[in-house]
Every structure is written in structure tokens, then in C-alpha cells.
Amino acid sequence: MEAIPMSRRLRPSNDVLAYPHDDATQLGKAEHTGTVVGITKRAVQHLKKQMKAFLPDPIFLSLLHRKLVGRYPNLRRPRTFNEHILMRSLKPDPRYAALTDKIAVRDYVARTLGESYLIPLIAVPDNFTRDVFDSLPQSFVMKANHGSTFVEIVRDKSKVSYEHLKKLADRWLATEFYHVSRERHYKEIKPRLFFEKLLLDSSGQVPPDYKVHVFRRKGMRPVMYIVQISDRFGPFPRGNVYDSDWNHLDVTIGEYARNATPDTRPTNLAEILEAADKLSRDFDYVRVDLYAPDNALYFGELTFTPGAGVVPMFPDRVDFEWGTLIDASI
Known part of the structure; x- marks a missing residue:
């Protein structure tokens, strides 16, 4: 999330x-x-x-939904996408925790897609010590497994201190992510720190993030929408929304501004959609995050409750349209 x-x-x-x-x-x-x-x-x-x-979780999320989305959610009969996601946050599937854990989910991805789709791990230390820092390569990504935004990109280790990363890591690990957004399955995830290889494309840039929203209804083919996040860690991040044929949609989700012109269609779009399809087959909805630098493909994360169900969508009718795609009976 x-x-x-x-x-x-x-x-x-x-x-x-x-x-x-x-x-x-x-x-x-x-x-x-x-x-x-x-x-x-x-x-x-x-x-x-x-x-x-x-505040009780339902009241907390209802008030936040009203503030950010603009209306109080219907908790008895959810109709919109955000309402369905909010209810998942309050009543999560028992499977969500292990598959949301950014370390534990790697086993599921290896079984479903293969280990070649995993970003190489550098270290998963019990404690982040100076010896661990000294053993890290010149470039890497530091992450925590139990929430969103716990990401620190290090391009040149000589320009960052152990003390800085240690302070950041300690703050992450002390954060109970459930208290941030009341997504209850995060209570089950034990905070861990880990280090991954830094993915860069041939131009030396962090590759775009493909967030594939996969919806399944019984007896029907999955419906997929792709949100490509570009320059996520730069000064002007963008989030363009596409259907599975890479038609550029006049839709914005959350805080990411939309580009007037579409991004270049990824050459391995078919592989991106196939990977998202395989990873989502047991669920009525899940967001599958993938990276595709230079025609390669790597798994990012699975998100079952994006934004905890309080993310504004423009135009507002998209919130209702996406809501009709969720079949909670699966």
C-alpha cells in the first residue's frame, strides 16, 4: 500500500x-x-x-474516506472500489498477511513464476550493524517488509553514512503500519529489514513501476488496468492509467499527476500481463506491482488493499465502475 x-x-x-x-x-x-x-x-x-x-477502525477509515474521497462509505453494501477495499482492510482474508509481507511473498512468486522474476536479495539481517553496512555493495536498495514507502535507494554508498541509514531503519522498524492506515492484516507481519539489488535501466534510471490492477469475476476473463508510475523517486512523478491494450485513459488515481501524452508501450507488455494473471488467479482482486527494465521482468509486491480504500479517483465514476468488477464470492 x-x-x-x-x-x-x-x-x-x-x-x-x-x-x-x-x-x-x-x-x-x-x-x-x-x-x-x-x-x-x-x-x-x-x-x-x-x-x-x-477511534475504532471503521470510524477512523470512514472519516478518512469522507475527507479524501468526498463521501461517507457504505459499509453495509459496498459498491465502489474504495468501499470494497476499505472493507478488506477491516476484514482481511487470512492469506493477505503472508502475501503482503515483502520477504515472505518471495516464496509464492518463486513457486508461481520462477526465481528469475525475483529481485536479487543482498541481505536480510536480524540487526543492522556496521558490519552489515560495510558488507553491502556500492549500490543497493534498503527496504522494510511491513508497509508502504519504506524504501531508500542508495546509488553510491560512499555518499551515505551508516548512522543515517541506521536511524532510518530504526524508525521504520518501530512503526506499526496498522496504526497508519488501519489495514488489519499488517498486524500479522513481523517488521524486518532487507536489502535488494538496485534495478536500473540502460540509461541509469530507476525503471517505471507497473501497478497492474487485476479483477476477476466467475466465468469471465480477468479485467486489468495498468498504472505506470514514472520518476517515482524524482521531483515529478507521474501516474498514467492504461487498459490491457495500452489505451491511455483519462483517469487519475491518488496523488500522481497524469501526463497528457501516453508512455511508450512496453515491449514485453504481454509478459507483464501474463505474470499478473498468474499471480492473481486465486483472488477476486489484487494489485500486482512489476518492473520491466530493458525487456526484463521483476516482481515488486502484491497489494490487496491499496490506499486502505481512501484514494480519490478522477473522474469519480471510475470508483463505481471498478467497484462492479470485484466479485467478493471468489
């Missing part, structure tokens, strides 16, 4: 500092007042976070 911020940092207002600067006493009072206001706002922010933590 991609991670959604639960709150935004509050900054002290500058209005309280607008005192005449030729009066040192007034300026001192203003600075003191600004500090007090800053402390007060931080206290309010902390209190809000604590209050959110005590």
Missing part, C-alpha cells in the same frame, strides 16, 4: 511576531508569545493524534 499522511505538521503563526522592532521589550514578549503558541499547537497536534488512535 502506498502510505497516507494522517496529519500535517502545524507551524506557529507569524502574526504574533508582528510587533514594532524598535521596542525591545515588546519584541521579547512577541518572541515569547510565538514560542508559547508553537508549543500549544504542538500539544494540540499531539492530542489529536492520541484521539485518532482511540
